[in-house]
Amino acid sequence: MAADSLIDIRDVTKTYGAGETAVHALRGVSLRVDAGEYVAVMGSSGSGKSTLMNILGCLDVPSRGEYWLDGADVARLSEDQQALVRGRKIGFIFQSFNLIPRTSALANVELPLTYAHLKKADRRRRARRALELVGLSDRADHRPNELSGGQQQRVAIARALATGPRILLADEPTGNLDAHSTDEVLAMFDDLNSEGRTVVVITHETEVARRARRLIRVSDGRIVTDEVTG
Amino acid sequence: MSPRDLFGAALRGLGANKLRSLLTVLGVAIGVGAVIVLVAVGNGSGKAVQDRLEAMGTNLLTVSTTGGGGGFVRGQAGPSAQQYSLTMADAEALSDHRLAPDVAAVAPVMTSSGTATNGDTSYTVNQVIGTTPEYLPATNTPVANGRAFTKQDVDSTQRVVLLGQTAATELFGRPASAVGQTIKLGAVDFAVLGVLASKDTSGFSDPNATVIVPISTLRATQAGYGALSQIVVQAAGKDKVDTAQAEVTQLLTARHQVPATQSSPFRITNSAQILQTSQDTAATFTALLATVAAISLIVGGIGVTNIMLVTVTERTREIGIRKALGARRRTILGQFLIEATLLSLIGGAVGIIVALVVSRFQLAGVQPVLVPSSILLAFGVSAAVGLFFGSMPAHRAAGLRPIDALRHE
Structure with missing residues (x-):
């Protein structure tokens, strides 16, 4: 049942607005993702893939349908419990990096650990290890505006990994990166997945989607294809 | 967090x-x-x-008479006003503890004006106050140099004077050097016994420009034996001011046989009230x-x-x-x-x-x-x-x- 899959979405719809002007971003999507999968969600802009990502990440709630995450019905969680889920189970990676400005790379990586109530020393240790993992130990004290796009995205990955989440949710992670940085980031995803981490990447680039082992195409708020590729 | x-x-x-x-x-x-x-x-x-206000003296009641066209000061009031003039006997009655138990001290006051001279130097004193030694503590007027006059000085009509700071400075240059000297008030010689401490000058009249003499001497030499200008009464304590005022009113009303139908001819200023x-x-x-x-x-x-x-x-x-x-x-x-x-x-x-x-x-x-x-x-x-x-x-x-x-x- 629900406990089998890490992510279990059942007939989810999402509608923005109401009446004549209502926008149907998702028109009934069901999806299961098991632990350890590497899934790419593809679609053109306006296809509903970002809405799907927001719902998967507990940033938004479905208009109808159910979302079971790691055996828990997200709709029944309180606002604070949802925050806890976001902090502990999901690591976000955004297209625009979304690092906190004027705050060092290390402090950015520490942030989710702070929200998870870890002690200072513990936080520092884990944040340094995460930065080490993405090869940015020497940039720990740099601020986001002192880092290149690729470096910023690596800091963001370190931040996503710091809490040891079950799922890595990436929304167009390479959209703002050059070819070289794209390769670096994708290689990192490959490594993480091969270590057993569940990775869900939302993208419109076939090059990115090709790295995944399961490809889901979304169009007009519906899943059109769902195939194992790797 | x-x-x-x-x-x-x-x-x-x-x-x-x-x-x-x-x-x-x-x-x-x-x-x-x-x-x-x-x-x-x-x-x-x-x-x-x-x-x-505290420099003026605390627990202080100042009794004066209203009406009579103000002539009562020099004892020239008409018959009806004269009936209510304040007298030395009033002052004595007020200081009787059996009659007014909440009154601590009483000082009769007569005022006059005049010119004080020291040799060639002359100074127009804005107020010559004739009173008894009780006046000084009651009005919070300490003596800075020399000494105050005593009851004996009053009884024996001594020609002694206490100078205000300004008066002493005008006449002698240095206030301290005035003690022991002699000045003339009008035509009469007065020995300077002491100089009063300086007082806050913000008021209607400069308290430092006054001189104080025994009331008996003032009557004998300057002002005559008419009515008192006022009687200064010190209450026995801060909380006794109101009862003292009641006693004073009652006593004076009785002594001057003021009809019950008439409003009191005595004006009593209460320093606590002003405060x-x-x-x-x-x-x-x-x-x-x-x-x-x-x-x-x-x-x-x-x-x-x-x-x-x-x-x-x-x-x-x-x-x-x-x-x-x-x-x-x-x-x-x-x-x-x-x-x-x-x-x-x-x-x-x-x-x-x-x-x-x-x-x-x-x-x-x-x-x-x-x-x-x-x-x-x-x-x-x-x-x-x-x-x-x-x-x-x-x-x-x-x-x-x-x-x-x-x-x-």
């Missing part, structure tokens, strides 16, 4: 836009400073009035100033709200990121509340320091007297202002849905 972490995040938030934070702090500082300084000014002016009235006035004044200052504090608080609203709007995306990373509602709330409270607390501290400095100087002729409670109050209010005026923006930030916050450009 520990308080320390919240504090650090708040400090970084404030540091992000230093000029803006500084101006907001300034708004609160002006408000807090204004409250403290203006309350101190109000308090200071109240104290000044009180000091002036009370002026204290009430000062309190009103202080309240008025404090209100004005409180308004400026509120304006400062609105400044905090305004800036925090701008900050929340500006950092909406940051709030979204924090929520995506697991920040709870109350964590966001706490961060922005602490930012707002820090702004106003720093403002409060600056305001207090400025107020402490400013209130060392005279403002509008008033030496401000700090009220410690107003400092505590202003500081407490500034903290409350931060919490109160910061709570709306902070709640707005905390209530943002993560997805809306993240989408914000």
Whole structure:
């Protein structure tokens, strides 16, 4: 049942607005993702893939349908419990990096650990290890505006990994990166997945989607294809 | 998130836009400073009035007669007024403890004016007061040099005089050198026994320009044996002033056989009443100033709200990121509340320091007297202002849905 899959979405719809002007971003999507999968969600802009990502990440709630995450019905969680889920189970990676400005790379990586109530020393240790993992130990004290796009995205990955989440949710992670940085980031995803981490990447680039082992195409708020590729 | 972490995040938030934070702090500082300084000014002016009145003597009742066209002073009043003239016998009766138990001391007073001369130097004394030794302590008039005259001096009509500071200075240059010298009041020689201590000069007449002689001597040499100008009565204590006044009224009414139908011909000025009235006035004044200052504090608080609203709007995306990373509602709330409270607390501290400095100087002729409670109050209010005026923006930030916050450009 629900406990089998890490992510279990059942007939989810999402509608923005109401009446004549209502926008149907998702028109009934069901999806299961098991632990350890590497899934790419593809679609053109306006296809509903970002809405799907927001719902998967507990940033938004479905208009109808159910979302079971790691055996828990997200709709029944309180606002604070949802925050806890976001902090502990999901690591976000955004297209625009979304690092906190004027705050060092290390402090950015520490942030989710702070929200998870870890002690200072513990936080520092884990944040340094995460930065080490993405090869940015020497940039720990740099601020986001002192880092290149690729470096910023690596800091963001370190931040996503710091809490040891079950799922890595990436929304167009390479959209703002050059070819070289794209390769670096994708290689990192490959490594993480091969270590057993569940990775869900939302993208419109076939090059990115090709790295995944399961490809889901979304169009007009519906899943059109769902195939194992790797 | 520990308080320390919240504090650090708040400090970084404030540091992000230093000029803006500084101006907001300034708004609160002006408000807090204004409250403290203006309350101190109000308090200071109240104290000044009180000091002036206390210099006149506390627990003091001044009895004089109304009506009779004012002629009673020199004993030239008409028959009806003469009936109510104050006499030496009245003064003696008032000092009888059986008749007026709450009266501590009584001093009959006659006044005259005249010119005092020391050789070629002459000085127009604005008031020659003839009285008894009780007058000095009752009116809070200590002798600075030499000594006061005694009951024996009065009984034996000694030609001795006490000079006010100004009178002594005008006649002898140095007040201290006047003691033991002789002056002429009119045509009569008086030995200078002592010089009175300087008194606060703010009043209708300069108390330092008076000279005091035994009442018997004044009657014999200058003023004649008419009615007394007034009788100065000192009550036995601060809380006995009202009963003493009642006793004096009753005694004088009885002695002068004032008909019950007539309003009292005696006017009794009560120093405690004057003090009370002026204290009430000062309190009103202080309240008025404090209100004005409180308004400026509120304006400062609105400044905090305004800036925090701008900050929340500006950092909406940051709030979204924090929520995506697991920040709870109350964590966001706490961060922005602490930012707002820090702004106003720093403002409060600056305001207090400025107020402490400013209130060392005279403002509008008033030496401000700090009220410690107003400092505590202003500081407490500034903290409350931060919490109160910061709570709306902070709640707005905390209530943002993560997805809306993240989408914000």
